[in-house]
Amino acid sequence: MMLDYRARYIPVQQESSDVNNSQAVPVSDSAVTDDDDLDALFTTNIDIEQSKENHVHPMDVQMAAFHFSDSFLKQKMITKLSQCQYALPLLVPDPLTSNIDCPLWTFRQLTKTWKISTTKENATTVTMKSMPIYKAETPMVSFFRLGSMSLSKSQLMNALINNRHDTFFHRNCKGSTKSRHLMDGVAEIAWYCPAGKDNDFFTDCIAFCNLHGDSLANVKQREILTEMSSVIVVLVPTLDKSQESTAVIYMLYKSSKPLIILIADNECSAVHMEPQKYKLGLKERSQTNVSEELKKIIKSLLSGPHTSFRLETMADVSVVKVDENQKICQNGKSAAMKIIELIEGMNVAKIKDKFLPCQGQLWSNWCKINKELHHLKGHIEKEKAQKTHQLMKLREKQCKASNSKLMKLFTHSLQSLPPKEREYFLTWTQILIVALSTDDLSSILQNYDETWSEVLVLKKKHDKSYKLKHKQTELELLSKKLQSATFGLEHIFREMGQIYEAHQTLRKLSLSRQPDWTKYPELAADLMISGHPMELMDGDAGHVPLIWISSLLKEVINKLGDQRVFVLSVLGVQSSGKSTMLNAMFGLQFTVSAGRCTKGAYMQLVKLSEEIKDKYKFDYILVVDTEGLRALELAGNATLHHDNELATFVVGLGNMTLINIFGENPAEMQDVLQIVVQAFMRMKKVKLSPSCVFVHQNVTDITAAEKNMDGKRRLQEKLDKMAQLAAKEEVCDVECFSDVIAFDVQKDVKYFAQLWEGSPPMAPPNPGYSESVQELKSIILSKKTLTDSPPISEIQELKSRLSSKNK
Template identity: 30%
Template sequence: MEVLSKIGLDDHYENKLTLSTVLEIDRNDISGKKTEMESLPGAFLKKLMMANANARSVCLASSDADNSSSDAGSDSYNAINPLDLTTAVFLCSDALLQQALVQKMSLCQFAIPFLLPDHETREITMMLWSMRGIVRKFSPSYHAFTKSFVEERLVLSQVPLVSFVRQGKSNFSKSLILNKLLSNPKQHHDTFCHRNMTCCDIPRRISDGLVEIAWYLPCGNRNVDRFTDPVAVANLRGDIRVFDKQFSFLCQTSAAVYIFCDDTQNIKMLEGIDMKAEVFLVTTSSQGKFFTLKKMATKPSLKTTTVSQKKRSEEDLVKVLQTSVATMLETCPSKISVENMAKSARRSGILVDEDGEECQSARKNAGKITRTITTVAEFKSKQLLSQGSVWKGLSWLEKESYRLRKAGRQNVEHYRSYLKTQEKELRRKQERLGKSPPMADFLHGVVTSEAQRSHFLRWLEMDLENLSRQDLSGLRDQYTDLRRKSPQAKERIAEIDMNISDCCLGLEHFFRECGQLYKYTSYLPEYSQQRKVMEHLPAHCAQMLLDGFPVELFDGDASNIPMKWITDVLAELHDVMHSKSNVKVVTILGAENVGKSTLLNTMFGLRFSVGGGRCTRGAYLQLIGVGEDVRNELGCDCLMVIDTEGLKPHQMNQDDDSHERDKDVATLAVGLSDVVIVNISEDSAAEIKDVLEIVVQAFVRMHDTGKIRPVCHFVHTHKSDVPTRERKERETQLSAQLEQMIATASGAERKHKITKISDVIEYDPDANNWCGNTDTQTTWLHLHFTG
């Protein structure tokens, strides 16, 4: 296609872009320069993956501006409409990348491709798979009294669909009207690209026929909500007389269809359409001086009834449309999920992206596992056999063999021998427990082809989230509320925390089981069939890292690193990368719920788990490639980013063991890292002090290892804007606090040579303090490496 060739994507129409290639760090990421036309897709993708709300405003390099002396028509030809750019990127992305893009577009409150046209093949595809990852919280009217929220996967939500289409030309922007219709009084969002936006007056080429979808989700505040119930809104780009297949589909699935047209337009085409929706005509005068909203009866014959009198401004039109949609929602019996719309799409001759053999086979394999789950806690105890008390016992024995805290007056070697005997007994017990049928199904899904493995893991991940969401959502709300209001209620907080752990079931639990199975099968004879099945598992896990999946480094439940498993996975990664695996490590530390995972996702475009309460347990790593053009400059072939669980303030630790665990997590992070990001919330001085003490002690512990001092960045997150003067004062106070804590920590660790912060951390108070707003997530760090 001409547009794909123009922006340098023609090679990727067949050989699709992948998530790993998009996340790769290149020259543009470091220079921050404007991009040339052929780099527009890359610039757009990078901004989008970082959830940058200005992603659609990527600009051309100055060289293009210098060469813009041609006539206006030529300039218009050489530019590209943001909708064309979006369509081109989706046509050239694989399924996993499309799903990641949609999740980021949803976070930016952009409308999402729903029916994607391909003008090369003349096919239309419904993007059901790509939308499956979107999960949102909202407060519908039936929950307004209790002010509670519903958390749902949006493709499964039963909500009315309201569609907006155009026949002929219109004197005003339909998309601009929609943005005003959906925006709250206190906050405006450009959900749909419109004429008044930069570059959006450029003619569209490949995005004509695109249907976008967005959701309006009420927050439960009547003073803010435009509508008290959730509603999905579809917007067809182009004339319905040209794109009759898309229009027919919308008429079958929508509760209401609003047709924008001139008052002289012929609407006879509606007679032959299977119309299940209410139809409204928004007509304008030929001079565009006024409009009228009319309701149309399509059966037994075309008749219209005026709903509103003639109005003269777009603001008037928005108010009339709001009233019309709100009235429809109050009595609307026609609710449908996006998943169920797929049936109508297939009947209409529209393809569905998840109907491919790989996706459906992966879904079937994931379903074999989830169908066996009645309650999460029971499944974990009966099917993940190597975990639970056995794995925790092994973890304790491993740590005790180094720390010898229970040795007392025993001979050290005798005590270690006793611990080794205990470990062998537990390993034999693991071997007797064996492998459950769900784990056999999981291993089968992991060792299949690369494309099917990615689909399988995403299906299983989403299905597991759906199973545990209802219980977890309430528990996390309780945990957060109690932690904020009554941090002294340690026992109750610990109880809820344990309940959260019991209700959690994710991919990490299955891979923990893999690590244990791999460990004990490595002791079996080489000819053992069970060993042969397991020995290739680290290679598949290494490929997962390259594909963009997170891998658990530190088990958050057993407080242990499965060393053999992780070591062999990283060794396989080294082989897969043909020894080009020089790694720099970036790790984040901080208290619970300060947005550590969100910050990493925003900075690097990653997909660490984000949610309320104590969501991240343990530590997880993701891999980002580094382009060959900047490897020498950065001194590495890839970047390893580690997300860690939240450190608890001292008053919330129930016992010394939990406090020791926090120190272990911090020490692990510091010991592995070239760069450490410490994310601190400015809302609680006591919490800052507690967290900083843990972090500083970790730096002190690592002083004698011979490791080069890691660079340390402090991110100060605020719930509201803080004046510059006050921010500077806080940063000065932080430096003084760190110096005091260094003296205390060095004394506790008996390292009296350490007297100042620079002895253990490379830290410049003027360059390594960053301020971010939790509402806007604007923080961006310019990381640098040493060594």
């Protein structure tokens, strides 16, 4: 869950009643004398009990955890394994029944992104593709062996996919043992995703499937893979008609499937025997040499007509038991499909206008007038009455529009389904919505990515020309287009909030044909307690729906009691890795990708286990993720005003705020520090005293103490300077940053290594990054042991205070 791929190699010892007395090295049981010491040296008489392996095979540990997890934990496990660039179980023999299971459900939340580079008339075009992997139609190259082999098939496959990372666990990996119990017969899958560069192994996304164990003993799995594959690669110890494997090889050779036979005891180079049939010797040849030849052959075979594989088609294989066929899962899917049938075939950009009308222009206008209400000029009483009347009229319009069929279906399912079915319903709804909008979003994101890169280049050149303004305008239009086309569960929850606020403001009871809005806070509280993130600040309107949030937290208190909560918030520039850091720290699933993905602020409850509650003096952590400061599509005063409002709210809300700084750009750092210091200054004025830790990410050498000391000194100087400037603006008596907030530059500044170990999309997370995140988490929690955390009710009151100060 912490994105540290080394967890796979942690040795797990077998239980033994005699562990303390066991010897690390087996001792010969031969009696050695002066005359026969040489005989003792060459004896093989070792105590069998002593020579037994004393730890469990790492993949047995992984599969045991997988077998004993429920569907949702399995889904999270597979998502994290995929992020670590590890292979995923596709076909899994049930240890009890020997049925072949396909955990299709676990793949549903995986999205893969890749870039295809094509050259035409000396011009290279790079096209980005991003989609749920279960929908992707790709070639599949399957590997299996017939008989025993001294060569590692998995290691050879790693050389084809990523020669710097062990995608498939193999016999030479750390912690491997001779025996394994839960991996034989398991077929794992991994995808090669090109980066659109000259050094890509392959030019398009390819699925690689690896059947573990002897395929002569795993006939069902071998036949399934043979049917599904675009190319089959078979490893054999020898090619001999007398071998047991001959019948299988003959059948594969006569089939229409492209086939590559790798022969362990043969020295021959690649031989093209018949159309789409090759053999290649492995004897006395380096793995590099073999993998290069294999790449060429596979490329050649896939350059012509070939079959494609789509993960979703596994549900049609009769001999496979698919996890999604469970009744509880199907009930959740059926409820979700009722919503999808409403919006299927529609222009994605029009869905929110039609089915979620309360949060669009009506809510945006309400927020605008509400801000004006707090900055009245001229005839104040008259203007106040006019603005209040306008607000009420907008609420009336929201009430009239609050009867969409989508919201009726959604809230009915939330209320009527049992907890487990409700969880399936929510997950299915999100999965199916994402699938609907994939193509539209992929196209917009490609344009956004290209324009964003151009803006960055122009900004680095300090370009003052019309071109920069034009590109920023283009980026703003793309951002609005992206905003319209982005549709997910968070928008449905936002609509629930607006329906509730409108009816609550007008005190209107629901008619029989309207949804029972009074139940909405309770429904949302149940979801928040079970770990769903809830929107705290609407990023589109830039406003906190106080009536909704207060009622939601009140329901949380009713259900949990007034628990002690530590609020951890984060601030930083756009795409600086804030959400990724929080996900790695607490095993959460905040949205992460390039561009401005998080809009506004989201809160998620993390429950502490009973064992550590007393140690840390709080019961829950409320993690607040926020949108990026200095958004590229915003410009000038609008950016500064927006950022100051966001920073003031987030800093005031958190018991501790992580200030996330990415890279070593002094100008960018200055902008962020100015906003942050101003926010802390405002907290001082309203008698709030939050704390902060500066997180400096993507530092090239986090071990260079001297360089880091110099960096800390310069940061302290900048903070002091910013504090003096902010003091003049806020009319405060402040000489340095530590006058504003308790801050120790030696302890409260942390340096993080870069996130990726290599270049995405095939790079795994850097273990050094995971270590830094966990060290930071320990520091955060240890700081909170010194003070008692406030109950939820105080956080509820704080929101109101901050909102009024921030208008």
